[in-house]
Amino acid sequence: MxxxxxxxxxxxxxxxxxxxxxxxxxxxxxxxxxxxxxxxxxxxxxxxxxxxxxxGSFHFGYSKPAPDLYRKLEDSALIDKVGAVRTGAGTPLGPNDTVFVQEVNEDALEIMPIHLASGSLPGSPDEVAAEEWIVPRLPGKPKLGDEVTLTAPNGKPHAYRLVGILRNDRSSQISRSAKAVTLMADADPARSEDASGHVQLFATFKKGVDISSRLAEFAKLGDPFITNGRVLALMGESQDNGLNxxxxxxxxxxxxxxxxxxxxxxxxxxxxxxxxxxxxxxxxxxxxxxxxxxxxxxxxxxxxxxxxxxxxxxxxxxxxxxxxxxxxxxxxxxxxxxxxxxxxxxxxxxxxxxxxxxxxxxxxxxxxxxxxxxxxxxxxxxGAGSIVRESYRRLRIPSLLGLLGVEGRMAANNIRRNRTKFRITTFSIVISVMLFIVFHYFTQQAFDMTVDRTENDKIAFTIAQTIVKVRSEDGKTPADRVSDIVSPGTMDRIAKLPGVDAAYGRYEMPSSTAIVPESVVNPDFSRKMKFHFTEVNFQGTQAQQISAVLQLYDEARLAKAEQWLESGTADPAELAAEDGVLIVQTVKPYNPDSKKRELLPLTRYKVGDRLTLQFGESASEPSTARQVKIAGILSQSPFDSAYQPDALYVIGTKSTMAKLLQAVPAEKRPMGTALMGVDVALKDGADAQPVREVLEQIAADIPGGQLINVVDRQKEERQFAVQMKIFVYGFLAIIGLIGSLNIVNTVQTNLLLRRREFGLLQAVGMTMGQIRKMATAEGVWFGVIGGFWGLLLGTALSWFLFSQLSRVQGIPFDFPWSGAAIASAYALGVGLLSVQGPLRRMAKANLIEELREDA
Amino acid sequence: MNVIETENLSKSYGKGSTKVDALKDVTLSIGQGEFVAVVGASGSGKSTLLHMLGGLDRPTSGRVMIDGENLYELKEKERAVFRRRKIGFIFQSYNLIPVLSVEENIRLPLLLDHREPDKAYVNDLIRTLGLDERRKHLPSELSGGQQQRVAIGRALAYRPAIVLADEPTGNLDTANGREVLELLKLAVRRFHQTVIVITHDMNIASEADRVLRLQDGRLIADTRGGMRP
Known part of the structure; x- marks a missing residue:
C-alpha cells in the first residue's frame, strides 16, 4: 500500500x-x-x-468508344479495370420473348451488374449464363451443362454451353428481353476482326485515385461519357456531395x-x-x-x-x-x-x-x-453532514406548486435553493427528453423516406399477359372481347395460398382529366412550380383542367388503402353504393427554385365534394364528362409511386369505373374493367417457393401469360426495413434508459443528500406523508420544467434535422407529436417514480437518528 | 525556542454591515513542548485562531510564523505539504475517512506523501492508543472514544511539531475524555510536541501549561502554569 x-x-x-x-x-x-x-x-x-x-461498381464508361480507347484506358496508370460489353442481335423465343447474348470481358463480369443465382459465370466464349426466368424458354429447355444455340451479338448463331443462371431483373421481365452473358473472345474488343455488334466500355479507377478530380480528363476521351452517378455520390466522389x-x-x-x-x-x-x-x-x-x-x-x-x-x-x-x-x-x-x-x-x-x-x-x-x-x-x-448550506434564492414569481399547500411551497423553494443543482437536474431531463424526441422524429422521417412507401413493396409476383391481338386490323375489336386474365375463383385461391398476404387485381384505365373549379385549385402549386394548367369554362364555371390518373381498386386494394385515409371512408360497399371515389390530392412536383421535389396539395377537395372527370377531347364537352362523389381522401397512393408529380389520383370500385367508362368511346377503352393481371403480396418471412410453383402453373394456363418474379429483391428490401426498425427501436430503448438513469440518479441523490434535513423536518412535526408529498411534488416539477425545455429544444433540433433531410428530398415538417407525447409522459413518470425509492427507504429508517452527530 | 509566533493576526468575515471580526490583532508566541489550552465563550474566535495556526484559512491581516516560516507566504500546495508534515489536527467530530480502516486512516498523511511509513513507529503508536485489536476495523465499527483515538493517531503519524485539537473531548464521556487528554499529554512528553487544545472543559484547562482566553476575537488573558476554575 x-x-x-x-x-x-x-x-x-x-x-x-x-x-x-x-x-x-x-x-x-x-x-x-x-x-x-x-x-x-x-x-x-x-x-x-x-x-x-x-x-454495377464501374465508375464511368463510354457508350460509343473510339477504336483505340480500350487500349488507352488499359494503359492508363489511374485505371484499374476496363470492362467491355458487346451487345447486338437477340434470339427471339416464342411470340413475345427475346434473349440477348452480351459478350463481356472478365473485368466487366466484375464491375457490371451481373449476378449469378446458381452455376458459374462463363469462363470461355462458348459458355453462357442466362437470366433465370428465360432459362425454361430457351430452345431445347436446357439444364445447367447442356448445349444451347443462341444468336451471338454479331447476328450469327453460336452453340453455347449453359453454365450459369443469372438473377432476375424486373425490367427485363417486363420488357420481355432477357439477358445472357458470355465471355468475349478477343482480348481487345475494338480491334476484333469481327467487330460487328456494339461495344461499350466501362472502367474503374485504381484505389486511392481522387476520382472527382480525375473524372474530367476521362470525360474528354469519348462522347457520350457515362458516370455511375449514384455509386460515385455514395462513395463521396461526386460533385454533389449532399447525401454524404x-x-x-x-x-x-x-x-x-x-x-x-x-x-x-x-x-x-x-x-x-x-x-x-x-x-x-x-x-x-x-x-x-x-x-x-x-x-x-x-x-x-x-x-x-x-x-x-x-x-x-x-x-x-x-x-x-x-x-x-x-x-x-x-x-x-x-x-x-x-x-x-x-x-x-x-x-x-x-x-x-x-x-x-x-x-x-x-x-x-x-x-x-x-x-x-x-x-x-x-x-x-x-458539523458532520450538516444541513447543506446553500445560497438560497427567493422566488420572484410564485410557483404553481404553491397551490399544493405548504408542501408544495416548500417543494418550490427546495427546487430553487441551489442553482447549480437545479440546472444540472433540469439539464439532464432536458437532454433526455430532447434526445428522445429528436431520435424518434429522425427515425420516423428516415422510414418515411426510405422504406415501406407503398404496398407495392410487398408485391413479390405479378401474373401478366401480353395482349398482342387486342385490336384487330379494322380497329373494331369490341372491348368486351377482352376477358379477365383469371377467374374470381382463381384470385380467391391465390389469396388463400399459405404465405400470401393478398392478391390484387391489375386493371387498365383510360387517361382522363379533372375539371377543377378555380377556387379548389391550390394557387401555391402554380406559383411555386411555375406551371399552369389549361383554363376552361365548364358549364359556366371557371375551372382548370388537371390530369387525373384513374385506378380501379378491388376490395383487396381498398383494404390496404384504409391506412392512408385522411378523411371519409374506403369501405368498398359504401364506395360502390354512392359511386364514390378516393382521391390523392397531395403531389410531389419538382420545384425549379429550391431544386428539389416538394410535397404539397394540388387541390383542396373535401369529402362529399363532387369531382368532374372529362374523358373527351374537348374539356368543356358535357357529354363526355362524368361527376363522381369524393368519398374519401388519402394522404398518398397505396400502390405504385406514392405521389404523382402534378396529377390527381382517383380511385374507384369496379362498378363506379364501369359507369365512368361509358363516357369513353369504345375504341379508347379496349380493356374495359377486365382483370389484366394479378399482383401477389407475400407475408413477412413466408416461403416463396410453393407460392411460386402454384402461380407458375396458373400463368402457364394463360395464353401469353407470364409470371414476373421479384420475390428476392422484394424480400431483401422489406427485410432491410424490418431490420432498420429493430435497430432503431433498440436505440430508442437504450436512449430512454440512459435518460431515466440520469433523472433517477439526480432526483434520488437530491433527496438522499437531504436526509438530515428531512430528519429535522420530522423533528419539527412534518409527517412522513407530508415529506412524501413535498418530495413527489419536487420530482414531478423537475419533470415538468425539464419536459418543457426538452420539448422546445427537441422540436427545434428536429426542425434542424428536417432541414438537413429536406436537402435530399422535399418533405413537409411534421411536428413530432408522438415523440413529444411519449417523452413528456416519460419525464413526468420518471420524475414521479424516482423519488419513491429513497422515500420508502427513508420511511423505514429513523430520520431523527440522522440529526445526531455522526462520523 | 518559539515554534509558533503570530503577529497582529486578524480575521473578519463578510462585508459592510454584515462584517464580523472573528479575530482581532492577536499576537502570541508558543514554545516547543508547551501544552496550551484555548478557552472562551462560543463565538469568541477560538476555532478561527486554531484554523489560522494550522494554515487552514487565510487571515485578513497579520502573519503566522511556524518554525520561523511565514505560513501564509507559502503557496497553497506548499502549505498543504507543510501541514501534512508539521501539523496534526484533531476534531471534535472525529472526521475519519469512512472507507479506510483504522490503520489506513492513521497512515493516511504518510500515504499522501507517497512515503513508506515507519512501521515500528506506527505500530508503537497504534499500541499506545490501544487500537491493536482494531487495526482492520472501519470507523463505523468503533466507539466514539476509539474513533477519537484513531484521529489522534492520524495527527501524530507524521510526528508533527504541532498538534492542534478543536474540542477533542467534546463528544466523549468523562472516562473517554480523560483518556484522550492523557494521550495528548503523553505525546507532549514523549515526542516533545507542542499541543494546542480548544476546550470548554475546565479540567483540561487546569492541566495545561498555559491557558489562552479569548473574548470577542481578542486575546484577553494568557495564564501560565495552569488555571483554576
Missing part, C-alpha cells in the same frame, strides 16, 4: 450503487455511440452495395446528443458524490492533501469507471448489434444486406467511440474534481 490512490477505489466501492449506475451510464453511451457509428456506416455501405448491385453530408450531419447530431447525455450522467454522478464528500475532502486538506491530489483522486475515480465502462460498452454495442443480427438470421431473415451488416467492423468507429467517450467522461468529471480540489480545509471542522 503506497500512495493515496487506492482511496479512489474504496470510495467507488463504498458508493457501489452510484458507481454501478455510472458505469451503466458510460456503458450504454459507449454502446450507443459505437453502435450508432457502426449502423451509420453500415447503412451507407449498404446503400452503396445496393446501388452497386443495381448499377446529410448522413454525416444527422449521425453527427445524434452522436452529439448521446455524448451530451453521457456528460450529463457522469457530471451528475460525480457532482453529487463530491457534494456528499465535501467534508471528507476538507479533512484530507487539513491533513495535508494538496488540491491537485484531491482533484486527481476524483479523476482517478472517473478513470476507473471509464476502464470498466468503455470496454464493456464497446463489447455490448458490438455484441448487441451482432446478436440482433444473429437473432434475425435465426428468425428466417437471410438477405444479402445482412451479411454486409455483419462484416462492417470498422476500427476507426471503435477508436472514435473510445476517444469520444473518454473525452466526455473527463470533461464531465473535470468540474466536480475542480470543485473537490477547491474545498476549503475549514469545511472539515464544520
Amino acid at each position: 503506497k500512495g493515496y490512490g487506492f482511496l479512489a477505489g474504496r470510495y467507488l466501492k463504498q458508493q457501489r450503487r452510484r458507481s454501478i449506475l455510472t458505469v451503466l451510464g458510460i456503458l450504454m453511451s459507449v454502446a450507443l455511440i459505437s453502435a450508432l457509428g457502426t449502423m451509420g456506416q453500415a447503412l451507407k455501405d449498404n446503400v452503396l452495395l445496393q446501388q452497386i448491385d443495381e448499377n 453530408r446529410t448522413l454525416n450531419v444527422i449521425f453527427g447530431t445524434l452522436v452529439g446528443l448521446v455524448v451530451l447525455s453521457t456528460i450529463a450522467v457522469i457530471y451528475n454522478a460525480f457532482h453529487i458524490s463530491v457534494l456528499e464528500r465535501i467534508r471528507q475532502f476538507g479533512l484530507l486538506r487539513t491533513i495535508g492533501a494538496t488540491p491537485r491530489q484531491i482533484r486527481n483522486l476524483v479523476l482517478r475515480e472517473a478513470t476507473m469507471l471509464a476502464l470498466i465502462g468503455i470496454p464493456l460498452g464497446l463489447a455490448i454495442g458490438w455484441g448487441g448489434l451482432w446478436l440482433t443480427l444473429w437473432l434475425m438470421i435465426q428468425g428466417g431473415f437471410r438477405i444479402l444486406q445482412m451479411d454486409d451488416f455483419r462484416l462492417t467492423f470498422h476500427w476507426w468507429i471503435m477508436g472514435l467511440s473510445v476517444g469520444v467517450s473518454i473525452a466526455s467522461i473527463y470533461l464531465a468529471a473535470w468540474l466536480p474534481a475542480r470543485k473537490a480540489s477547491r474545498v476549503s480545509p475549514v469545511e472539515a471542522t464544520k
Whole structure:
C-alpha cells in the first residue's frame, strides 16, 4: 500500500450503487455511440452495395468508344479495370420473348451488374449464363451443362454451353428481353476482326485515385461519357456531395446528443458524490492533501469507471448489434444486406467511440474534481453532514406548486435553493427528453423516406399477359372481347395460398382529366412550380383542367388503402353504393427554385365534394364528362409511386369505373374493367417457393401469360426495413434508459443528500406523508420544467434535422407529436417514480437518528 | 525556542454591515513542548485562531510564523505539504475517512506523501492508543472514544511539531475524555510536541501549561502554569 490512490477505489466501492449506475451510464453511451457509428456506416455501405448491385461498381464508361480507347484506358496508370460489353442481335423465343447474348470481358463480369443465382459465370466464349426466368424458354429447355444455340451479338448463331443462371431483373421481365452473358473472345474488343455488334466500355479507377478530380480528363476521351452517378455520390466522389453530408450531419447530431447525455450522467454522478464528500475532502486538506491530489483522486475515480465502462460498452454495442443480427438470421431473415451488416467492423468507429467517450467522461468529471480540489480545509471542522448550506434564492414569481399547500411551497423553494443543482437536474431531463424526441422524429422521417412507401413493396409476383391481338386490323375489336386474365375463383385461391398476404387485381384505365373549379385549385402549386394548367369554362364555371390518373381498386386494394385515409371512408360497399371515389390530392412536383421535389396539395377537395372527370377531347364537352362523389381522401397512393408529380389520383370500385367508362368511346377503352393481371403480396418471412410453383402453373394456363418474379429483391428490401426498425427501436430503448438513469440518479441523490434535513423536518412535526408529498411534488416539477425545455429544444433540433433531410428530398415538417407525447409522459413518470425509492427507504429508517452527530 | 509566533493576526468575515471580526490583532508566541489550552465563550474566535495556526484559512491581516516560516507566504500546495508534515489536527467530530480502516486512516498523511511509513513507529503508536485489536476495523465499527483515538493517531503519524485539537473531548464521556487528554499529554512528553487544545472543559484547562482566553476575537488573558476554575 503506497500512495493515496487506492482511496479512489474504496470510495467507488463504498458508493457501489452510484458507481454501478455510472458505469451503466458510460456503458450504454459507449454502446450507443459505437453502435450508432457502426449502423451509420453500415447503412451507407449498404446503400452503396445496393446501388452497386443495381448499377454495377464501374465508375464511368463510354457508350460509343473510339477504336483505340480500350487500349488507352488499359494503359492508363489511374485505371484499374476496363470492362467491355458487346451487345447486338437477340434470339427471339416464342411470340413475345427475346434473349440477348452480351459478350463481356472478365473485368466487366466484375464491375457490371451481373449476378449469378446458381452455376458459374462463363469462363470461355462458348459458355453462357442466362437470366433465370428465360432459362425454361430457351430452345431445347436446357439444364445447367447442356448445349444451347443462341444468336451471338454479331447476328450469327453460336452453340453455347449453359453454365450459369443469372438473377432476375424486373425490367427485363417486363420488357420481355432477357439477358445472357458470355465471355468475349478477343482480348481487345475494338480491334476484333469481327467487330460487328456494339461495344461499350466501362472502367474503374485504381484505389486511392481522387476520382472527382480525375473524372474530367476521362470525360474528354469519348462522347457520350457515362458516370455511375449514384455509386460515385455514395462513395463521396461526386460533385454533389449532399447525401454524404446529410448522413454525416444527422449521425453527427445524434452522436452529439448521446455524448451530451453521457456528460450529463457522469457530471451528475460525480457532482453529487463530491457534494456528499465535501467534508471528507476538507479533512484530507487539513491533513495535508494538496488540491491537485484531491482533484486527481476524483479523476482517478472517473478513470476507473471509464476502464470498466468503455470496454464493456464497446463489447455490448458490438455484441448487441451482432446478436440482433444473429437473432434475425435465426428468425428466417437471410438477405444479402445482412451479411454486409455483419462484416462492417470498422476500427476507426471503435477508436472514435473510445476517444469520444473518454473525452466526455473527463470533461464531465473535470468540474466536480475542480470543485473537490477547491474545498476549503475549514469545511472539515464544520458539523458532520450538516444541513447543506446553500445560497438560497427567493422566488420572484410564485410557483404553481404553491397551490399544493405548504408542501408544495416548500417543494418550490427546495427546487430553487441551489442553482447549480437545479440546472444540472433540469439539464439532464432536458437532454433526455430532447434526445428522445429528436431520435424518434429522425427515425420516423428516415422510414418515411426510405422504406415501406407503398404496398407495392410487398408485391413479390405479378401474373401478366401480353395482349398482342387486342385490336384487330379494322380497329373494331369490341372491348368486351377482352376477358379477365383469371377467374374470381382463381384470385380467391391465390389469396388463400399459405404465405400470401393478398392478391390484387391489375386493371387498365383510360387517361382522363379533372375539371377543377378555380377556387379548389391550390394557387401555391402554380406559383411555386411555375406551371399552369389549361383554363376552361365548364358549364359556366371557371375551372382548370388537371390530369387525373384513374385506378380501379378491388376490395383487396381498398383494404390496404384504409391506412392512408385522411378523411371519409374506403369501405368498398359504401364506395360502390354512392359511386364514390378516393382521391390523392397531395403531389410531389419538382420545384425549379429550391431544386428539389416538394410535397404539397394540388387541390383542396373535401369529402362529399363532387369531382368532374372529362374523358373527351374537348374539356368543356358535357357529354363526355362524368361527376363522381369524393368519398374519401388519402394522404398518398397505396400502390405504385406514392405521389404523382402534378396529377390527381382517383380511385374507384369496379362498378363506379364501369359507369365512368361509358363516357369513353369504345375504341379508347379496349380493356374495359377486365382483370389484366394479378399482383401477389407475400407475408413477412413466408416461403416463396410453393407460392411460386402454384402461380407458375396458373400463368402457364394463360395464353401469353407470364409470371414476373421479384420475390428476392422484394424480400431483401422489406427485410432491410424490418431490420432498420429493430435497430432503431433498440436505440430508442437504450436512449430512454440512459435518460431515466440520469433523472433517477439526480432526483434520488437530491433527496438522499437531504436526509438530515428531512430528519429535522420530522423533528419539527412534518409527517412522513407530508415529506412524501413535498418530495413527489419536487420530482414531478423537475419533470415538468425539464419536459418543457426538452420539448422546445427537441422540436427545434428536429426542425434542424428536417432541414438537413429536406436537402435530399422535399418533405413537409411534421411536428413530432408522438415523440413529444411519449417523452413528456416519460419525464413526468420518471420524475414521479424516482423519488419513491429513497422515500420508502427513508420511511423505514429513523430520520431523527440522522440529526445526531455522526462520523 | 518559539515554534509558533503570530503577529497582529486578524480575521473578519463578510462585508459592510454584515462584517464580523472573528479575530482581532492577536499576537502570541508558543514554545516547543508547551501544552496550551484555548478557552472562551462560543463565538469568541477560538476555532478561527486554531484554523489560522494550522494554515487552514487565510487571515485578513497579520502573519503566522511556524518554525520561523511565514505560513501564509507559502503557496497553497506548499502549505498543504507543510501541514501534512508539521501539523496534526484533531476534531471534535472525529472526521475519519469512512472507507479506510483504522490503520489506513492513521497512515493516511504518510500515504499522501507517497512515503513508506515507519512501521515500528506506527505500530508503537497504534499500541499506545490501544487500537491493536482494531487495526482492520472501519470507523463505523468503533466507539466514539476509539474513533477519537484513531484521529489522534492520524495527527501524530507524521510526528508533527504541532498538534492542534478543536474540542477533542467534546463528544466523549468523562472516562473517554480523560483518556484522550492523557494521550495528548503523553505525546507532549514523549515526542516533545507542542499541543494546542480548544476546550470548554475546565479540567483540561487546569492541566495545561498555559491557558489562552479569548473574548470577542481578542486575546484577553494568557495564564501560565495552569488555571483554576
